[in-house]
Amino acid sequence: MAEKSGADILVETLMDLGVDTVFGYPGGAVLPIYDALYEHPKIKHILVRHEQAATHAAEGYARSTGKPGVVLVTSGPGATNAVTGITDALMDSIPMVVITGQVATNLIGTDAFQEADTVGITRHCTKHNYLVKKPSDLAHVVQEAFHIATQGRPGPVVIDIPKNVQVAAAEFSRNAAVANSRYQPQTEGDFKDINTAVEMIMNAKAPVLYTGGGIINSGPKASETLRELAELLGCPVTSTLMGLGAFPASSDKWLGMLGMHGTFEANMAMNKADLVVCLGARFDDRITGRLDAFSPNSKKIHVDIDRSSINKTIRVDLPLVGDVGRVMEQMIAVLKGRRFATPDYGEWWSRITGWRATNCLDYPENKKEIMPQLAIRKLWEATHEREPIITTEVGQHQMWAAQHFDFENPNKWLTSGGLGTMGYGLPAAIGAQLGNPDALVIDIAGEASIQMNIQELGTATQYRLPVKIFILNNEYMGMVRQWQELTYESRYSNSYSDSLPDFVKLAESYDWTGIRIEDPADLEAGIQKMIETDGPVMVDCRVAKLANCFPMIPSGAAHTEMLLTEADVKGTMDDQAKALV
Amino acid sequence: MHIHEEAVERHVLAVLVDNEAGILARIAGMFTARGYNIESLTVADISEDHAISRITIATNGPPHVIEQIIAQLDRLVPVHSVRDLTESGPHVQRELALVKVAGKGENRIEAMRLADAYRARIVDASTESFIFEITGAPEKIETFVTLMREVGLVEVGRTGVVAVSRGPNAG
Ligand SMILES: Cc1cc2nc3c(=O)[nH]c(=O)nc-3n(C[C@H](O)[C@H](O)[C@H](O)COP(=O)(O)OP(=O)(O)OC[C@H]3O[C@@H](n4cnc5c(N)ncnc54)[C@H](O)[C@@H]3O)c2cc1C
Ligand SMILES: Cc1ncc(C[n+]2csc(CCOP(=O)(O)OP(=O)(O)O)c2C)c(N)n1
Ligand SMILES: [Mg+2]
Secondary structure, X not given: OOEEEHHHHHHHHHHHOOOOEEEXXXXXXXXXXXXXXXXXXXXXXXXXXXXXHHHHHHHHHHHHHOOOEEEEEOOOHHHHHHHHHHHHHHHOOOOEEEEEEEOOHHHOOOOOOOOOOHHHHHOOOOOEEEEOOOHHXXXXXXXXXXXXXXOOOOOEEEEEEEHHHHHOEEEOXXXXXXXXXXXXXXXXXXXXXXXXHHHHHHHOOOEEEEEOHHHHHXXXXXXXXXXXXXXXXXXXXXXXXXXXXXXXOOOOOEEEEOOOOOOHHHXXXXXXXXXXXXXXXXXXXXXXXXXXXXXXXXXXXXXXXXHHHOOOOOOOOEEEEOOHHHHHHHXXXXXXXXXXXXXXXXXXXXXXXXXXXXXXXXOOOOOOOEOHHHHHHHHHHHHHHHOOEEEEOOOHHHHHHHHHOOOOOOOOEEOOOOOOOOOOHHHHHHHHHHHOOOOOEEEEEEOXXXXXXXXXXXXXXXXXXXXEEEEEEOOEOHHHHHHHHHHOOOOOOOOEOOOOOOHHHHHHHOXXXXXXXXXXXXXXXXXXXXXXXXXXXXXXXXXXXXXXXXXXXXXXXXXXXOEOOHHHOOOOOOHHHHOOO | OOOOOOOOEEEEEEEEEEOOOOHHHHHHHHHHHOOOOOOEEEEEEOOOOOOEEEEEEEEEEOXXXXXXXXXXXXXXXXXXXXXXXXXXXXXXXXXXXXXXXXXXXXXXHHHHHHHHHOOOEEEEEEOOEEEEEEEEOHHHHHHHXXXXXXXXXXXXXXXXXXXXXXXXXXX
């Protein structure tokens, strides 16, 4: 066997694992790896402008392609800058492998130049992490890291590689047999439990499928299986923010998103159901609202690949550990085996029809200003036939996008749900565009969020990526302002977006096209121009400044206490409610 | 507004882990990161090839939190198995303490007498001090240490509990 440097072993192992794109930023502690990349041009290295953006770009690449995202950063500040994106990937179950440089092993612990305890810092924001102390360990560690990042509940894995380990040599042969990993999550559902689940389904009069990001994680086939299951059962389907696209919004079974900014019908159905089948969702607090009032009369089945997601906040009647795609297949097989015929849920559907009639997503008409909801809807109308990939930042615009942009397929909706990271959308769009060169990729942004990774305009320019940014510019951190209205008697403490840049000029200075839309009458033409323009475009769409996002379940409230419009807002919150996020 | 607290139970968990760098920080840090309590934690490698360590953790929390602790431990990559000894039936819990007492006259005699009653061994003695070695369930050690306070306790070192289930099987 030939000897190779640690850096070569790393790069060649990445190639063997099928890595074609790496998002990164160089520095002293990774120079040997950068030199190895120079020699192996098959791996495309995307030079970002800030390491946080490398991690979000890798997330966008991963979520839109189903492949793990790969990041390469230097020690110290490189690694600490990556921490936000690593945490984001952990919260949203995104497969990602982050390679960080480290000072040489003999310098570790001496406060050496650009030393940071990367393994310590990232221990609890990764699914697993490694400090590699010998080049001979590298190939195995890298293989195991990819296995862990992608199998079971996906997540980020950090590999910290000291500089001397990158330089030192060890024996290495390409495509060597991969040892069986110690990490082997359960994917098959327990047969007895599947049968119990089917019994529960057959006895239900008012069931609802509550789906989540786990379906997307499971892969496109799980979305197909979900459609088959819903068709077979004939029951309504709702989804979390993270699961949007797994089930087609055009289906008559679709209730829309549930939770804090979900639809009235989805939340009422959850509240009144007698059976909730949770498929790859995690009963997040944005979903449950007040815990003791959450779906009080239902039996609950929870399918999840991660046992720790089950019974974490809401106690369920039947836990089912396994891959949700596989478990749904098992359920369908048993249902068919028992000659299950779609029951008559007529009464259940008629109640749902009643809730739907509130038209909870309606918003006030406005001739003078562009309503943000309308802008999203027009964007959908103009683009949906091209099945665009939509990324978002965090705030009201994100929720309006979730409510008013309809998705038919998985992997088209990329958003930071669990961590809620402003600054996610632009780098995620860059990653998605790299993974899907022919797709129309649009970042629906807020004027505050977009400034958090605005430097990435340069990355898109450098790699000729035609991403579009559609800013709903309300001159406020709208989501913060909305909470201040609801909770703090409209004391707008530091939520005004002062001293904004001229986004059109800013775009132009990076060689992007800049478009400003101010008048409702120009909305459609502006959107059209954005789509038709080759290359990257940033749209500064000026929207009604004080519009708020409804419906909304205020914090600490039950699903039945939704605020449907501004008119429902009354009084202030007590301390109990204020203490909740 | 006041913060509401729930009633807690004590559980002893036996965790088998890969004997690798950082494993203790990973386990202990998971407890602090998620706000769980550690009463005591002991760790030592137990397999012939030194590849596996056994960690015994005494923790407390409401039942649903204990369930989460087990699930959270179980999903860590280097963790092979987690057993709730408290839940799985009869088991033996032992802890060892070294207890140093100093004093003369009546206190010294009383310390000796108590040590005898608690089957503590003298492992070091000078004219004005003893070190006792005592093994037993944590409550026994607790009582012994309390008694020693009255007769001149100087220092105490405790190992924390190790526990093994009764009967022929592991677990
Ligand atoms: C401003 C803001 C407002 C928000 N408002 C809402 C809202 O109104 N409604 C809403 O829904 N969300 C909202 N969110 C998002 C929310 O915070 C959570 O991120 C989201 O609800 C979690 O989605 P999920 O339950 O699908 O879980 P995810 O975070 O997607 O987790 C997936 C679950 O599936 C499991 N899983 C993974 N892979 C598999 C597999 N192969 N098989 C089986 N199980 C698997 C995982 O273990 C995990 O339990 C908001 C976020 C922000 C920033
Ligand atoms: C990094 C980060 N800091 C702070 C927050 C808290 N936060 C949530 S939404 C929001 C305002 C976002 O404003 P903007 O991007 O303009 O979106 P809008 O709500 O106006 O649509 C803030 C500050 C966050 N989510 N992320
Ligand atoms: Mg704004």
